[in-house]
Amino acid sequence: MRRKTYLDEINTNIYDIKNKDNYEYKAKKGLSKEIIEEISKQKNEVQWMRDFRLKALEMYNKLELPTWGPSLDELDMSEIATYVRPKGNMTNNWDDVPEDIKSTFDALGIPEAEKRSLAGVGAQYDSEVVYHSMKDELIKQGVIYTDMETALRDYEDIVKEHFMKCVPISDHKFVALHGAVWSGGSFVYVPKGVDVKIPLQSYFRLNSPESGQFEHTLIIVDEGARLHFIEGCSAPKYNKINLHAGCVELFVKKNAYLRYSTIENWSKNMLNLNTKKAIVEENGQIDWVTGSFGSKISMLYPMSILNGKGAKTEFTGISFAGKGQNLDTGFKVVHNAPNTSSVVNSKSISKNGGIATYRSLVQIMPRAKNSKCSVSCESLMLDSLSKSDTIPVNDIRTEEVEFSHEAKIGKISDKTIFYLMSRGLSEEEAKSMIVRGFAYPISKELPVEYAVEMNNLINLELEGSIG
Amino acid sequence: MNMLKLNETPLRTARNFKINNIKLENVEIPKKIEKFDNVNIINDNNNVSIKNIKNDVNIKYGVGEILINQINEKSNVNLEINIMGKNNENIILNFELDSKNKNLIDNINIVAKENSISNVIIKYTSKDDEVFHNGICNVIAEKNSKINITIVNLINDVSNNFYTINNIIKEDASVNYRIIDFGGKNSISNYYSNISDRASNNVDTIYIGDKEKVLDINYIAELYGKASKINMNVEGALNDYAKKNFKGTIDFKSGCAKSIGSETEYCILLSDNVRAKSLPMLLCGEEDVEGEHSAAAGKVDAKQLFYIMSRGFSYNDALKLIIRARFNKVIKKLDEDLKNIIIEEIDRRLK
Incomplete structure (x- = not known):
């Protein structure tokens, strides 16, 4: 009887640190006008934001759940607390962060990474940002990097001009939910011509059980400026469902460049229904680098809207769906101006009953003459318990276009294993090398610490022969 | 007049992508169906019998329930074609719609018996009058049979064409289609294959969309058998204000080890006012398969x-x-x- 080689589930030990649910304020479970008003009151918000939240709640109640994708039947909003304020106030000194929270971020390596390779860090715990700091030279150059609550207070006009304009609350039900209960997140403004050479990173940690995290990230990269922003997220595993419905709005102005990298490793009880969108102006560029490893269910499709002539986008993403996971991920791009271009490179691995779906939209509008789009997606299935689907929609509305899409699905080639073994590698080493090689086009786009982390996440347990 | 919602994909994607189905307005499905006389059948094969027998249509997909019901209730051409042995001559069915034969609701059942070899050509043409065509070609390819089927749609540009193809392809059988989809103001086609062990299915389709034509092509292949094969190859050109949706699904079912599936679609765009949508789906529940798809569009x-x-x-x-x-x-x-x-x-x- 032939035996198969099995890959380990991703090791989540570091991410699984559970602290006592030690909050200063926790909203009642469920969703109602009173709860929304109370969240807004707790945050001492301006009236227009309070009104906005209530309008979003109305929209949430009107919109239907998606009729496609993974089933969200498990989600019961009456069992979710949408706002949990941890103890302590936001600080720019790790020593002032409450000990249990600090030790969690220490274990996740955030303060160490800040010292080593980041220009600024934001750390959110449950619904509020507990730490935010940025290097002085960037402050001197006029870069703003702070939490959304501070931004709403100190830069109200900019926030009002941009908040949920890129992602309107009518987009879908969970964006509307986000609009009603958002809390925390990061605000970044990079002034004209400023090149932020070292990345900024925000890390989102959800500790409280039966709760949701709804952080809002708003980034404006002004004309000719450059930024690399990294987002990390994790949570310990509980028996009941947690919800993440964040929202990321990115504005990339003329000739600006933004790279947005995400390593998502939510716990396996998390429903990750996040929304990310970028509007790119003339000759601007947004690059997305995404690794999706965690969550029970993910529905995540970052979107680039190429509104200016010559705007560009690249999407490089990998997802790894293990036992009990249904990761429905992909990318959307709208070419809405001449000479725009997009390149999509997506990979997925599914094993041990995991479901990995690539879902996408490429839309090339009539005015997008001389635009180019190239899409490539590959899926690797490591056993027949798993499932891997590719569901791409391509909508071409002009003649002057070069568009191509290709996808492949399959298993690790026996011939490749044989070839590597004939060069002296053991079967285990050969298989390990192939899986890492499969992921390499993505990992090489990540900062080195994250690439190492990703390789650790794809941890091989090697036994037996290839099935 | 009601909105017709047809040609549902086997798996839904986001509703605002507007490709899960096709919605047609102002299409009247004729209620009263007259006799259809203008069919010319050519069969010079001794091993082939063609009889006027009506078979109930009971299929998994199809263009749409309302149209399948129309075939079950009101078909005006019912043919059962039984094919045995090796047949050198083409079996030809020519349907011509005209002012006296305005509505064609045809129900064609083909049974390719074990080890048989055959070629079938089904051609639909029309004169200038507005006509209506709703048909089904239901094929059972028994073990080790080989059948080549050519379907030609040359219906005029003011008429509606709805067509369903349903194939059950048994062990070691080979079913090869050539589909020429040029006609109709709206041409909506649905193709389904259920493919068993070592069976193979090739579909080569060409289409042209011009004027204000709407083409909605929905091909679904489910591979159940070990070492089974599907190859879909669709080539087309769009001009004027034509709109085309190509939805191709290859579904590797659990247990179809060593199977291979490939689909390609290439669309030449000849006008700035056309709209070309594609949804080439690969669904995979089996590890030991090779699946690939590609779609491309651009001008010459x-x-x-x-x-x-x-x-x-x-x-x-x-x-x-x-x-x-x-x-x-x-x-x-x-x-x-x-x-x-x-x-x-x-x-x-x-x-």
């Missing part, structure tokens, strides 16, 4: 055009030549008479 390559025009061809002739070349995989397999008809039709539509 300028270098190719320049090369041909530098040899003395006009722009229009060069264009026709390039499109004919892309369609050649299908055209070259046709009999001489049909080939000439198709080439003439390409030239006429690309004037």
Whole structure:
């Protein structure tokens, strides 16, 4: 009887640190006008934001759940607390962060990474940002990097001009939910011509059980400026469902460049229904680098809207769906101006009953003459318990276009294993090398610490022969 | 008049992508169906019997419930074709719709018996009057049979064409389709194959959309058998204000180890006002398979055009030549008479 080689589930030990649910304020479970008003009151918000939240709640109640994708039947909003304020106030000194929270971020390596390779860090715990700091030279150059609550207070006009304009609350039900209960997140403004050479990173940690995290990230990269922003997220595993419905709005102005990298490793009880969108102006560029490893269910499709002539986008993403996971991920791009271009490179691995779906939209509008789009997606299935689907929609509305899409699905080639073994590698080493090689086009786009982390996440347990 | 919602994909994606189905307005489905007399059947094979027998349509997909019900309740041509042994001559069914035969609701059942070999050509043409066509070709390919089926849609540009193809392909059988989808104001087609062990299924389709034509092509192949094969190859050209949706699904079912599936779609865009949508789906519940798809769209390559025009061809002739070349995989397999008809039709539509 032939035996198969099995890959380990991703090791989540570091991410699984559970602290006592030690909050200063926790909203009642469920969703109602009173709860929304109370969240807004707790945050001492301006009236227009309070009104906005209530309008979003109305929209949430009107919109239907998606009729496609993974089933969200498990989600019961009456069992979710949408706002949990941890103890302590936001600080720019790790020593002032409450000990249990600090030790969690220490274990996740955030303060160490800040010292080593980041220009600024934001750390959110449950619904509020507990730490935010940025290097002085960037402050001197006029870069703003702070939490959304501070931004709403100190830069109200900019926030009002941009908040949920890129992602309107009518987009879908969970964006509307986000609009009603958002809390925390990061605000970044990079002034004209400023090149932020070292990345900024925000890390989102959800500790409280039966709760949701709804952080809002708003980034404006002004004309000719450059930024690399990294987002990390994790949570310990509980028996009941947690919800993440964040929202990321990115504005990339003329000739600006933004790279947005995400390593998502939510716990396996998390429903990750996040929304990310970028509007790119003339000759601007947004690059997305995404690794999706965690969550029970993910529905995540970052979107680039190429509104200016010559705007560009690249999407490089990998997802790894293990036992009990249904990761429905992909990318959307709208070419809405001449000479725009997009390149999509997506990979997925599914094993041990995991479901990995690539879902996408490429839309090339009539005015997008001389635009180019190239899409490539590959899926690797490591056993027949798993499932891997590719569901791409391509909508071409002009003649002057070069568009191509290709996808492949399959298993690790026996011939490749044989070839590597004939060069002296053991079967285990050969298989390990192939899986890492499969992921390499993505990992090489990540900062080195994250690439190492990703390789650790794809941890091989090697036994037996290839099935 | 009601909105018709047809040709649902086997798996839904986001509603705002507007491709899960096709919605048609102002399409009247005729309630009263008269007799249809204008069918010419040519069969010079001793091993083939063609009888006027009605079979109930009971299929997994199809163009849409309302149209399948119409076939079950009101079909005016019912044929059962039983094929045995090796047959050298083509089995030809020519349907011509005209003012006296305005509505064709045809229910064609083909049973290719074990070890049989055959070629079937089904052609739909029409005169200038507005006509209506709703048909089904239901094929059972028994063990080790081989059947080639050519379906030609040359219905006029003011009429509606709805077509369902349903295939059950048993062990070691081979079913090869050539589909030429040029006609109709709206041409909505649904293709389904259930493929067993070591069976193979090839579909080569060419289409042209011009004027304000709406084409909705929904191909679904489910591979159940070990070492089974599906190959979908769709080539088309869109001109004027035409709209096309190509939805191709290859579904590797658990247990179909060593199976191979491939689908390609290439759409040549000849006008700035066309709209080309595609949804090439790969669904995979089996590890040990090879699946791939590709879709591409763009205008005619300028270098190719320049090369041909530098040899003395006009722009229009060069264009026709390039499109004919892309369609050649299908055209070259046709009999001489049909080939000439198709080439003439390409030239006429690309004037």
